[in-house]
Amino acid sequence: xxxxxxxxxxxxxxxxxxxxxxxxxxxxxxxxxxxxxxxxxxxxxxxxxxxxxxxxxxxxxxxxxxxxxxxxxxxxxxxxxxxxxxxxxxxxxxxxxxxxxxxxxxxxxxxxxx
Amino acid sequence: xxxxxxxxxxxxxxxxxxxxxxxxxxxxxxxxxxxxxxxxxxxxxxxxxxxxxxxxxxxxxxxxxxxxxxxxxxxxxxxxxxxxxxxxxxxxxxxxxxxxxxxxxxxxxxxxx
Numbered sequence: 001x002x003x004x005x006x007x008x009x010x011x012x013x014x015x016x017x018x019x020x021x022x023x024x025x026x027x028x029x030x031x032x033x034x035x036x037x038x039x040x041x042x043x044x045x046x047x048x049x050x051x052x053x054x055x056x057x058x059x060x061x062x063x064x065x066x067x068x069x070x071x072x073x074x075x076x077x078x079x080x081x082x083x084x085x086x087x088x089x090x091x092x093x094x095x096x097x098x099x100x101x102x103x104x105x106x107x108x109x110x111x112x113x114x
Numbered sequence: 115x116x117x118x119x120x121x122x123x124x125x126x127x128x129x130x131x132x133x134x135x136x137x138x139x140x141x142x143x144x145x146x147x148x149x150x151x152x153x154x155x156x157x158x159x160x161x162x163x164x165x166x167x168x169x170x171x172x173x174x175x176x177x178x179x180x181x182x183x184x185x186x187x188x189x190x191x192x193x194x195x196x197x198x199x200x201x202x203x204x205x206x207x208x209x210x211x212x213x214x215x216x217x218x219x220x221x222x223x224x225x226x227x
Contacts, residue, residue: 033214043203043217056214091157100165102148103205103215107157
């Protein structure tokens with residue numbers, strides 16, 4: 001596609017429920033990244049995919065968070081048993097691995113846990 | 115561990131003034147540095163990308179410089195307009211293996227008409 005697409009754009013969920021956030025990167029971009037931006041905070045790295053593998057998942061805050069990528073394309077970030085502190089904007093970005101063109105970000109998913 | 119700092123955290127200027135936004139980083143072993151703009155409630159829009167071998171990049175009213183040895187980058191916005199009001203973020207990509215960007219905390223800019 002022309003840009004990085006994220007869905008849903010907004011998600012309100014009850015504490016304790018599971019949520020899935022989706023990211024569709026730019027076609028041909030082999031690298032995909034998830035970041036989190038909490039209210040008033042900076043961007044926090046969560047996980048990086050190269051193809052379908054995740055060589056760096058050091059930013060996942062707990063074992064309630066997991067992510068997968070299939071077909072070297074779409075990625076899903078899953079948060080189990082959501083907590084109020086999970087409320088944030090979740091941003092996805094993609095880039096062409098090894099190229100010098102930087103990251104392209106999606107518009108994000110605003111998650112609110114009530 | 116790479117740390118990226120942006121000063122000031124917030125900036126308010128009258129329309130027409132030039133904007134100067136600063137970004138500093140602690141580890142000079144970077145691959146590139148990218149400046150982004152973020153409007154409230156939106157994602158990040160890439161403004162300029164400077165490779166480690168470059169000294170500056172320009173796009174329209176925007177100019178970004180990079181001094182890798184001193185760990186600094188500056189984003190200049192000429193003749194500011196109210197539409198330039200946004201948060202500006204810089205991010206560095208490490209030269210070492212791995213691709214994740216490290217972000218600064220951002221500078222929130224308000225251009226008053």
